[in-house]
Each structure stands twice: as structure tokens, then as C-alpha cells.
Amino acid sequence: MNLEDELRAVLSQEAEMRATPTPDIEGMVSGGEDRLRRRNGTRIGLAAAAVLLIGGGIYGATQLGDDQVDSSPDVVGQPSEPAEAAAPPSWTDFDQGSADPGTYRIHVGTTDAGEVIEADLTIDGSNWQASNHPVARVDEDFAGIGVYRPGAVAGGCRMQAGHKPAAAGQQQLAAQLAAMPGSTVVERPTPTEAFGHSAIHGAVKVDAFCDGTTEGNAYLVAEDRGISYFDSPPGRALRTVRVDFWVVDVDGTNVVVDMFHTGSAPEDLIAQADRARESITFVTE
Amino acid sequence: MTTEQDFVDFVAARWQSLYRLAYLLTASPTAAEDMLQTTLEKAYVSWARISRMEHPEAYVRRMLANAVVSSSRRAWLREVLSDPMPEAAGESVEVGVVDRSLLWPLVCALPVRQRAVIVLRYYEDLTEVQIAEVLGCAPGTVKSQASAAMKALRRALAASGVGEAMES
Numbered sequence: 008m009n010l011e012d013e014l015r016a017v018l019s020q021e022a023e024m025r026a027t028p029t030p031d032i033e034g035m036v037s038g039g040e041d042r043l044r045r046r047n048g049t050r051i052g053l054a055a056a057a058v059l060l061i062g063g064g065i066y067g068a069t070q071l072g073d074d075q076v077d078s079s080p081d082v083v084g085q086p087s088e089p090a091e092a093a094a095p096p097s098w099t100d101f102d103q104g105s106a107d108p109g110t111y112r113i114h115v116g117t118t119d120a121g122e123v124i125e126a127d128l129t130i131d132g133s134n135w136q137a138s139n140h141p142v143a144r145v146d147e148d149f150a151g152i153g154v155y156r157p158g159a160v161a162g163g164c165r166m167q168a169g170h171k172p173a174a175a176g177q178q179q180l181a182a183q184l185a186a187m188p189g190s191t192v193v194e195r196p197t198p199t200e201a202f203g204h205s206a207i208h209g210a211v212k213v214d215a216f217c218d219g220t221t222e223g224n225a226y227l228v229a230e231d232r233g234i235s236y237f238d239s240p241p242g243r244a245l246r247t248v249r250v251d252f253w254v255v256d257v258d259g260t261n262v263v264v265d266m267f268h269t270g271s272a273p274e275d276l277i278a279q280a281d282r283a284r285e286s287i288t289f290v291t292e
Numbered sequence: 293m294t295t296e297q298d299f300v301d302f303v304a305a306r307w308q309s310l311y312r313l314a315y316l317l318t319a320s321p322t323a324a325e326d327m328l329q330t331t332l333e334k335a336y337v338s339w340a341r342i343s344r345m346e347h348p349e350a351y352v353r354r355m356l357a358n359a360v361v362s363s364s365r366r367a368w369l370r371e372v373l374s375d376p377m378p379e380a381a382g383e384s385v386e387v388g389v390v391d392r393s394l395l396w397p398l399v400c401a402l403p404v405r406q407r408a409v410i411v412l413r414y415y416e417d418l419t420e421v422q423i424a425e426v427l428g429c430a431p432g433t434v435k436s437q438a439s440a441a442m443k444a445l446r447r448a449l450a451a452s453g454v455g456e457a458m459e460s
Contacts, residue, residue, distance in 0.1 A: 017395045032303050035333050038336075039336030
């Protein structure tokens with residue numbers, strides 16, 4: 008028997024052996040009703056905004072369709088989901104493909120209270136490639152942006168340093184990022200305002216090239232957030248990557264925005280990434 | 293029949309099958325229950341639309357798989373993609389005696405997206421293109437994820453002594 012057949016057998020066996028809990032159908036219906044109420048609230052708000060904008064003569068700029076103005080509260084059974092459709096497309100839908108200019112929504116994480124944090128980001132130009140998070144590339148150079156809530160940080164090359172649990176404090180987390188393995192501080196962490204929130208900004212340069220060809224050999228900035236060249240042997244200039252980071256206080260939760268680019272990245276590529284970074288707005292539930 | 297009653301009937305009839313898929317995708321009984329509960333809440337919101345589909349269960353199963361993978365996505369960055377890896381499904385690697393109680397923990401240890409690809413391929417019997425649609429990524433990504441997963445499984449099996457009986 009080959010491995011594929013073994014997998015078919017073991018997956019079926021494991022699924023059938025698993026005791027199935029009783030479904031909480033009442034909870035599903037009530038949770039679904041809650042979601043409907045929240046959605047209708049959003050739609051009513053959108054409709055109100057549309058009315059105001061019509062008054063101002065710039066209705067077209069809202070790009071609201073007729074179906075988005077319907078504020079009927081009883082929408083179970085309604086065929087479309089206008090309010091959700093009004094949100095930007097999810098970035099994850101474009102994983103590893105080329106990405107068209109536009110605004111995308113990125114899942115960032117959740118607050119300690121379980122509220123979802125997302126970020127809207129707008130990219131322009133033609134160099135963008137989706138790679139879980141946006142990366143703009145010109146030849147071998149790249150500039151990328153990440154927005155995430157880190158669980159652990161600073162694993163360094165090939166995880167030799169091991170991840171450290173992300174500090175709870177904003178300054179402490181910034182200090183951890185400024186002291187990543189193999190890094191040199193370019194800008195010391197400094198309090199600032201960014202993305203409409205209080206933040207700490209810092210910048211480092213790291214030698215991010217790690218021998219090896221697998222994801223496990225990447226330079227890890229944070230848990231599941233890494234810089235990997237895979238098996239493209241980069242030149243010396245490409246080994247050095249500048250990482251700018253902002254530790255942002257989003258409603259009491261530390262979120263990291265980082266932007267990095269190769270040492271030899273052309274200025275217009277960096278500017279392109281800068282514009283995308285500056286467009287970031289956070290969305291909470 | 294009301295929309296709500298139709299939804300309740302659907303869940304009552306398909307809960308076990310959906311839970312099994314959720315369990316394989318999450319590799320955790322509690323995470324499976326949580327993820328399935330949330331997915332069905334979302335399905336309820338659009339139930340009238342979903343119930344009119346030709347295969348409502350298939351749609352919900354895809355919602356579930358997508359939710360599991362999306363919830364685990366973090367900010368991994370791949371600036372430079374490697375060359376496409378060989379098609380794993382096309383390889384026919386003979387395995388000696390595989391203790392199935394050993395294989396499932398190895399599947400559980402795979403990264404979420406790799407595990408999802410394996411489950412969708414070998415439990416749901418989806419094609420690469422269908423898996424790509426479910427996970428919202430390119431077929432090439434599915435191919436590389438499948439290849440990486442199979443490679444990891446073979447490596448782990450080899451380390452457990454099954455490897456002597458395997459062809460590379």
C-alpha cells in the first residue's frame with residue numbers, strides 16, 4: 008500500500024473513531040441572529056452615510072449599490088450579503104498570486120477579549136505579489152509589509168536564537184524587536200503616532216540570509232513571520248534587509264506593523280511600500 | 293418550512309459528518325467543535341441562499357476548511373518563491389508496514405495549511421484545483437503544500453523506521 012492509500016485509510020479511520028459531541032443548534036441560531044443584528048446595524052449606518060453623501064453631491068464616490076441601502080432587519084434568507092460585500096476583499100484570497108492595485112483587508116489577530124482586529128491596506132503599482140502579506144518585487148529586490156499580533160518574536164536565522172514570548176508591554180516588545188539576532192539598530196525605538204494610534208517606531212538592519220532552502224531556514228522576525236530567500240542565492244547586498252517596525256496600541260492590544268526591504272532596493276520600490284504602509288487603517292469589531 | 297427549521301434540520305442531519313471533517317482539519321476535538329459552531333453560525337446568516345444551492349453541504353464544508361486555514365494564517369512572508377516542487381499526488385511511494393496509530397499524529401503535526409491540503413485531498417477527495425478554490429490560493433500553492441506535507445510525512449516515517457521500506 009502506498010502512502011496516499013495509507014492516508015486515505017487513516018483519515019477515514021480517525022474520523023469514524025472520533026466520538027461526536029452533541030451540536031448546540033440553539034447556540035448557532037442565536038449566534039447567527041447576533042451576527043445578523045450586527046450586520047444590519049452596519050448596513051443602516053452605510054445607508055445613512057449614503058444619504059449624507061448624496062446631499063453633498065458625491066454619492067458616486069461611495070460606490071454603494073442599491074442593494075446596500077436596504078435596511079430590512081429580517082434578512083435571513085436574503086440572497087446577497089451587501090454589507091459584507093462592501094468590505095475590501097481579504098488579502099488571503101490572493102496568497103502567492105500577483106496582486107492587483109486596490110484596498111485589501113488583512114486579518115491581524117484578536118484582542119485578549121476575543122475581538123477581531125483587521126487592517127485595511129491599499130497598494131498601488133504593478134510590483135505586488137501576495138505572500139500571505141504584501142511584497143513588492145523588482146528583480147531580486149523586494150519590499151514587504153506585515154501587520155500582525157505576535158505571539159513570539161526574534162527567532163533569528165534558522166530559529167537558532169529561539170523565539171521569545173512577545174512582551175506584553177509596548178516598549179518591551181519594541182525593545183525585543185530592536186534586539187533581533189544579527190541585527191544592528193538603525194533607529195532606536197521612539198514613541199510616535201502611527202495609523203491613528205500611539206505607537207513606538209524603530210528600525211534595524213539584519214543579515215537575513217540563512218543557508219538552506221526550506222521555510223524552516225528563514226530569518227524569523229516573529230512567530231510565523233519570516234524573511235526567506237528559499238533557494239535563490241542572493242548577492243551580498245540582498246542579504247542585508249532593513250526592517251522598520253511600529254508597535255501599535257490598538258485598543259489596548261499590541262499589534263506590530265513591519266516593513267522591510269532589501270539593502271539595494273530601488274527608491275521607488277521603497278516609496279511604493281511606504282505608501283501602502285501609510286494607508287493602513289485598523290478595523291475592530 | 294421556515295428557513296430556521298430548514299437550517300436546524302440540516303445541522304441535525306449533517307453534524308456528525310461535518311464534525312469529522314472539522315476534527316481532521318483542526319486535529320483537536322475542542323477546536324473542531326468551536327470552529328464548526330462558528331462556521332454554522334455564519335452559514336445561518338446566509339442560509340436561505342446556501343439552502344438553494346445544489347449542494348449546500350459541500351458549500352458548508354468549504355466554508356469550514358477555509359475558516360480553519362484562515363484562522364491560522366499569520367504573517368509569514370515568502371519574498372522569493374522556489375521552483376515548483378514535484379507533484380506529490382503523482383508519486384506512488386511504497387510504504388512498508390505503516391502503523392496507522394503512528395501516521396495520524398504525524399498528520400496532526402503538519403502545519404495547518406499542509407494538513408488541510410492533505411485532508412481535502414485524501415479525505416474529501418478534492419482535486420488540486422478544487423482545493424485551491426476552497427483555500428483561496430493558486431493551484432501551484434496547493435501543489436507545493438501537498439509536496440511539502442508528503443515529504444515531511446515520509447521523513448518522519450523514515451525516522452520511525454518505516455523508511456527502510458520506502459522508495460524515495
